[in-house]
Amino acid sequence: MLAFLIREEDVSCLLSEGLHRQFKVLCCAHSPKVLAYAQLHGFETVNTENYFSYQSRVAVHQKTKEILQIIKDNSQHVGSCLGMLDLQSTLNFHMRNALSYYLWLIEITSHIIQDLRMTHIWCIKYPLNASLQPLSEYEDIFLFDILNKIAKANEILFRHSCVKSNQDTSEGSYIKKIKADLFKIQRAFMALLHVGYVLIRRLFFDRKSPWVFYTSPLYNLKTYINTLRRKKMDTVFFQLPGPFILKSRMFVKVLGLSAFLLRRKRDNLQQEFSQFLDKIENQRFSFVYKNINMTDEMLLKLRKDIVPHLFSLAIGFTFVRKLICVLRPQAIINNGCRDDDVLIAQYCNSKKISSILISHGSHTPPKNEYEHVEWKEHGALLLNGPFSHVALQTPLAEEYSKVMKIPHRGVRTGPLIWGLPIKRGEQGAEGPFLITHAGTAKTKSNLRCFIYETSEEYVQALQDLSYVILKQPECILRIKFRATKDIDRATLIHFLPHSPRIILDDTSSLQDVLAKTNLLVSFSSTVLEEALQNKIPVLLYGGGGRYQHVLGTSLEKACSEQIQNDNTNPVYHASTLSELEEYMPRFIYNLRDNGLSHHHSFSRYIYPQDKLQCLSEIWGKD
16 A cells, blocks of 8 residues: 655554554655654655656656646736736746646656555545645645545555544634734734834935835845945835735735725736636646646635735735835845735836846756756746846856846846855865755755755755765765755754764854865755855755756766866766765865865856946936
8 A cells, every 4th residue: 555644643643543554555755754754653665756757857847838838828817907917927936836746746656556556545635724825735635636536547446534624613722813813913003004104204304315125134135235225325225014915915904995995906806817717627628647637636726825825916016016106216126035026026117116136046047948947937036037137146147147038137246145255264185074065955845847856855865975975084074954844853864874974054054164165065056156156166966967057077077087277167066876986085085185176267157356246326227
């Protein structure tokens, strides 16, 4: 029997029902965390990556592209009642996440059934009201329906266990809910008071001063804003309230007058969404993959999750738009971490207000059609967005813009909110050679087949590195990670060998870690460019070598060629464990003792100082 596990509680349910005494159970988990929990309880497990081949990724990519085109063709007029508002990029972004999960599940389940000749499938059935949250976890509720269809298509038995709703209906829970609602209303009123204060300040005290908004304090943007404050003392910098996306329903309740004034637009928008959903439902034949029809799951995801989010985004944005119109800023600085950033940029373009993006992530030029599609879609809320100006923090970002043919005005600023200079110690031959692995594993709800590393691939790369580095007595492996719902410290302790030369670090700052690093290893994280900006060589490893975030030299070639000049590329890559095991010792020797690190040229990844432009000089010049 193949048992699908999403939560650690699923393992307990499997044990309590005694199914392991009736059948030989093979567990397939959605995350390494749950997989480790199942192994600790004695269950045999299967690695899903073994059943999600490169061909599977291509198939999922092609089907997703086909479905997204249908969705695009049927949603072009959604939001037209609100004027210039374009919700297409946000709809595509969230819909791809859902589709990738459905198709991944169909792919790996079908292959496991065929390969291992399974006769039963088992999973937990979660109630809708116990699981679904806006734009978060949908695996729990969709897993049951999709697995049931897969079982029927493969003519095998399907079993499941039900769990009760986790909603507490006790008197104490009811009081907590009332308190939570009151707290939301209080926050809404506080936000309104803050907006009122800003309006008074603008209209009566700072009427002649230039104003610049920024949309979020995250990703070091607030630190950069403070730097600008010191340079431009006459400018008022103000954090734009919001995002109103998830608060807008509460705002509509609080602002009765606004709710009345927006009633017609709200009703028209609901009608546009309703027509869009009807069109999708009428094309059921288009959403079939391996005899599995995904229409019901798609519609449920759209109706209960994505469409309410887009509706909330559209209605909430009307408040932001009016605020911008009244306050008349010279510019708005975004870092692309809010869903309303693109809408703000669209509105600023119509009012000839500079909209400036300082991206919080790394973007590198795609090298094939699959990477092109995924990077273009990923960048729709970032570098591809309708911003009038984009801060080009690295030459790779500029190359990305050229490949994507982005029409915005690029400003060569160098690193502003990431890739900042660090104080490095002496990297001599004495002492241990510190190799740092850094990156964030992606969840199944954020799956991209080519440019992202899955959580299983992330763990596998760490296991490979640990195996190879423990054979090098002069090396230390520091794993800089950020705990997620899929992977935490206990998970890594379970899967990785115990050694004082393997350090798990989830507390130190990245700058402190890089300051002591001799070689950085990662797959597709921004930390790769962070290292290159600070002249630290990098090694690309993971994902079976299917993707190179930055084009580099193979370890085999790096170890076979003689050092002849000072123009050596500091980016390297390895595809397999055998390649890593064979060439890593020689590579480390070349870096540490044979002078390879002194021959690296980082110029292709770093803007020269005389080419940099000041971002603050572009305001008001459009």
